[in-house]
Amino acid sequence: MNFKKQFNEGLLTKNPVTVQLLGMCSTLAITTSLFNGIGMGLAVTIITICSNVLISALRKVIPSQIRIAAYITIIAGFVTMVDLFLQAYIPALAESLGVFIPLIVVNCMVLGRAEAFASKNGVLASAVDGLCQGIGYTVALVVVCVVRELLGSGTFGGGLLGPGGAGITIIPQPFPAMQMVMPVGGFLILGVVLAGNQWLMKYLEKKNKKKEAAK
Amino acid sequence: MAGEILGIIIAAILSQNYILVKFYGICPFMGVSKKIDTALGMGMAVTFVMALASFACWLVYNFLLIPLNLVYMQTVAFILVIASIVQVVEMFLKKMVPALYKALGVFLPLITTNCAVLGVVLVNVQEGYDLLLSVLNGVAGGIGFTIAIVLFASVRERVNKSDCPESFKGYPITLIAAGLLALAFMGFSGLSIT
Numbered sequence: 192m193n194f195k196k197q198f199n200e201g202l203l204t205k206n207p208v209t210v211q212l213l214g215m216c217s218t219l220a221i222t223t224s225l226f227n228g229i230g231m232g233l234a235v236t237i238i239t240i241c242s243n244v245l246i247s248a249l250r251k252v253i254p255s256q257i258r259i260a261a262y263i264t265i266i267a268g269f270v271t272m273v274d275l276f277l278q279a280y281i282p283a284l285a286e287s288l289g290v291f292i293p294l295i296v297v298n299c300m301v302l303g304r305a306e307a308f309a310s311k312n313g314v315l316a317s318a319v320d321g322l323c324q325g326i327g328y329t330v331a332l333v334v335v336c337v338v339r340e341l342l343g344s345g346t347f348g349g350g351l352l353g354p355g356g357a358g359i360t361i362i363p364q365p366f367p368a369m370q371m372v373m374p375v376g377g378f379l380i381l382g383v384v385l386a387g388n389q390w391l392m393k394y395l396e397k398k399n400k401k402k403e404a405a406k
Numbered sequence: 407m408a409g410e411i412l413g414i415i416i417a418a419i420l421s422q423n424y425i426l427v428k429f430y431g432i433c434p435f436m437g438v439s440k441k442i443d444t445a446l447g448m449g450m451a452v453t454f455v456m457a458l459a460s461f462a463c464w465l466v467y468n469f470l471l472i473p474l475n476l477v478y479m480q481t482v483a484f485i486l487v488i489a490s491i492v493q494v495v496e497m498f499l500k501k502m503v504p505a506l507y508k509a510l511g512v513f514l515p516l517i518t519t520n521c522a523v524l525g526v527v528l529v530n531v532q533e534g535y536d537l538l539l540s541v542l543n544g545v546a547g548g549i550g551f552t553i554a555i556v557l558f559a560s561v562r563e564r565v566n567k568s569d570c571p572e573s574f575k576g577y578p579i580t581l582i583a584a585g586l587l588a589l590a591f592m593g594f595s596g597l598s599i600t
Binding site for chain 1: 429430431432433436480481482486518519524525529532571576581582584586588591
């Protein structure tokens with residue numbers, strides 16, 4: 192087990208959002224405030240860890256012909272638990288994420304990790320994988336949220352900071368471009384974030400090559 | 407009644423388009439939109455499954471979950487219904503309409519994890535539509551999905567040939583193109599019939 196490698200993969204080189212393009216629906220739909228991004232990220236991380244652990248533990252029992260159906264049922268169970276928990280204890284988050292909490296069931300990232308990792312690896316490694324991929328997902332979500340919220344509403348930390356949870360105003364009204372918190376902005380900003388990620392990976396690659404050449 | 411029906415159709419196809427306004431089903435939207443033909447095939451398959459799923463899930467919700475007080479299990483129940491519908495449709499087409507099966511074959515398994523299908527079903531429940539309106543919403547949502555994905559495929563065929571900065575090659579420029587398409591669909595947002 193290689194924790195550092197898994198962490199690096201989850202965060203950058205195999206980031207579920209920016210590289211693998213998994214779980215795009217929630218990435219685009221709910222990234223309008225910091226509160227949403229962190230909440231969604233945490234919910235998906237917890238569900239990925241739990242489902243990875245259970246699927247990994249059951250990987251020798253589940254017949255391979257019906258494995259996808261079995262995985263989806265397991266994931267749906269955890270999603271229902273998280274959904275009910277949020278409705279009971281954090282109703283504000285449950286309301287603002289709305290239908291996208293039950294839709295975590297069909298978030299390709301969770302199923303993707305089950306199929307690609309948990310079905311082949313041990314319980315502990317699968318838990319770590321779920322955690323790393325979840326962190327990568329959360330970080331990507333938060334980056335998109337911060338940019339989108341700043342450009343669209345002119346605030347930072349909406350739902351969490353500032354008076355009444357409205358966020359700290361950075362760009363005063365009426366300057367923020369409202370379109371950025373609408374669907375258009377989601378696509379545009381995620382596109383730019385993806386481009387930034389590709390640039391960063393190329394930059395790091397070049398730097399590594401230079402280092403090797405210097406050796 | 408007629409006004410309500412028309413309102414649902416227009417909302418599902420244009421002003422509340424499932425992909426470009428509500429962000430359901432982005433994965434197939436990005437994954438299967440490289441060619442117009444395949445995009446059309448995917449759209450048709452999704453429309454078909456959406457209509458069937460709306461119908462079946464309405465029955466399951468009203469005749470099984472509500473009487474048994476199991477409404478909190480709706481997510482699990484719906485995803486199982488959708489997965490089995492996709493499986494049955496796949497087997498049925500393979501046996502009865504091999505030509506259509508060949509055309510749609512590869513897309514069918516993908517539909518299970520298409521959040522547009524589960525999304526439509528959940529919207530039906532949330533809005534409290536009756537059986538007719540649920541199926542109608544499913545069909546109209548599927549048509550909206552098809553329109554968006556086919557339009558996007560034709561845009562994408564051109565985008566891929568264009569010259570753009572190195573870092574934007576591939577998915578980033580594709581997403582930006584999708585953003586412009588979403589901007590165009592924003593023009594429909596004022597359209598509502600109540």
